[in-house]
Amino acid sequence: MSSDLLVVGAGILGLSHAYAAARRGLKVKVFERSATPLGASVRNFGQALVTGQPPGPMLDLAQQSRDIWGHWAQVAGLQLKRNGSYLFARTEAEEHLLEAFCAGRARAHGYNVELLQGAAMQDLYGGQFRHHRAALHGKDDRQLYSREAIPALINYLSQELKVEFHFSTLVRDVEPGHLHSTAGSFRAEQIIVCSGHDYQTLLAEAISELNPSICRLQMLRARPAIDLSLQHALLTGLSCVHYGAFADLPEAAPVRAQILRDAPHLQAHGIHLLISPTPHGELIIGDSHDYGSDPSPFNAEQVDDWLIDLAEQTLGCKIQVVERWQGVYGSRGPAPFSFLRAAPGVSAALMHSGVGMSVGPAMAERNITALWGAAS
Template sequence: MTVGSTSFDVIVVGAGIVGLAHAYEAAHRGLKVCVLDRDAACVSASIRNFGFVTVTGQGAGDTWRRARHARDVWAELAPRAGIAVQHQGLNLVATRDKALDVLQAFMQTDMAQSVNCALWTAEEAARHAPELRLDQAKAVLHSPIDLRVESRDAIAQLTRWLAEQMQVTFRFGEAVLEVATPKVVTAKGQLHAERVVVCTNADIHGLYSALFAKHQVQLCQLQMLRVQPAGDLRLNASVMGDLSLVRYHGYSKLPEAQALLEQLQQEEGESLAQGIHLIVVQSADGSLVVGDSHHYGASVKPFAQDDVDALMLRHMREALNIGDYRVTERWVGIYPSAPQTDCFIEAPDAATRVAIVTSGTGASTGFGVAYDTFADW
């Protein structure tokens, strides 16, 4: 398929992970697909995140179901697209009795039991995951299902594979000015498609801005770091802590989470105020990606705060037997966030869909969202 083609079965606007997932789903169904993106390459949230395909802890219902589906798609596509899975699983260290209460309640849910989660004692965790700092641990939730890829590489690799193996046309550096399906007007001309899917992530004032307003979407800015341990530290799985239990809805919606939240408000008020919860993942070179914080608004300042980074690094030190380390990179990411929904799929007309993940879970749920978009369309 040539870049000069102007007629397609499906046009996808946006080449982040949610857009790529829709391109895959459409191509998988035998459709002729074109992806448009205003940037010369994917440079936004999809390459700035953890690459952590998280099932465990996602909200019950559609979000968990979509994450479960997406995880299996990632596991299937990664070897075909040359994407390395850096590590598998999740270890969430509970250091408070009330955090243990939440984990014990979570272990009674289908979300935990269906993927064979285990609740390790500190002694068991020390055998399985010696990288964890366990002197204050009450227990460790282990999930075997979650995956980690290097997002800054994986997005480009997935794009290349879709182009080469599934004949998806990519037109980068081509801003979309208007969608009036079957017509799509860009800064470089006019294209046609029987169906159009808009996946424009944080461009909340652009195409279909009224739908973003309908869902009260604002922007969320997060801070992240790359850390190089001085010693030979190897993670067996991604790492989280108590703060994750009051943020991820699969835990935080459990009745037991309220008591933990009240305790954390007393003991970790500043971390909660900065929207911090700990995630640590590891890259092939041994470096760690550490985060993250969350700050919300109609617009967000492009400046990272050193005191926020310091808090995240403190949580990292409390979670890992890391020893000396140095920070090698710092960056911010931005994604759309809505107060009442993790995602919306809207149909402004019969031939157009607007599919936006509004919870920062695009890598974790995007393939599931795409499946739902096409399931009844």
């Protein structure tokens, strides 16, 4: 029996495309090579960041994705923290950058933010973060626990929208109208490949023209020594030279210069601190950035030590690491993402940055609209 859409990959991009199609009443099948998703979508921080996105298409997609996540939380039972994020300024240069952002770009482009300074820092979490100069509250940012959210979304798509899943199934080849897998061959009007950073199994020649690379990250899960009851994602001024909302502002140059002068190792290893609370009182902490054609399997203990030191400085308490792993995602393509029309009825949806959770749901809606028109 023929389907309307076959999706390869059950990460956030694959699930988002499946959802966008299924809610239009289309018949959808999803194929995933492992028994459960194990790629970037479950190795991340679960941060759906609006505040860090540059103005323009990425900000628009993040705002739209925020609303989709809110809907999924209702219908699929996802635990979604809606309290936003705090980006801490640790130095005068970082504080000036946040002030400039709030006075200029935030107002001009409608970022929903508030800058906390002075007495407001004393009130934040009972003064736990008063050693920072300021905190930018990104009120539109959302946060979820990916390891639980992705399976919950799969269950919703399967049970309520009747998406058919084929797990532990390797897709060997795709061609117009046909998909060939270890579970047999299938027919459909459209096939969308959402296979993450695997650039060699499917559509390798077409993808190679984008010259994409892979980014690997060192990640930690830890318990704080005190009960923080943290309900917000946390970032620091280190992220301001990484995220497009801030990185091109004139006030970012002194921040970048300060990092290069005082902590060049952070720049060399692409380290900027992110902390996400889990529903179980633990913290996901990272990350570093190492780019190449293949992710090295070897972690550097020194990088983890730097991350731990940064986390303890930011939190104002010691932490105990309970788990370590490698994050990995596709990166450094021609744009933040691509929708590649490889052949009639055969496409590939690729992320070239680590913001799939932030923009993926709306990106998929846009792609499905291009193929089938707007939902009624």
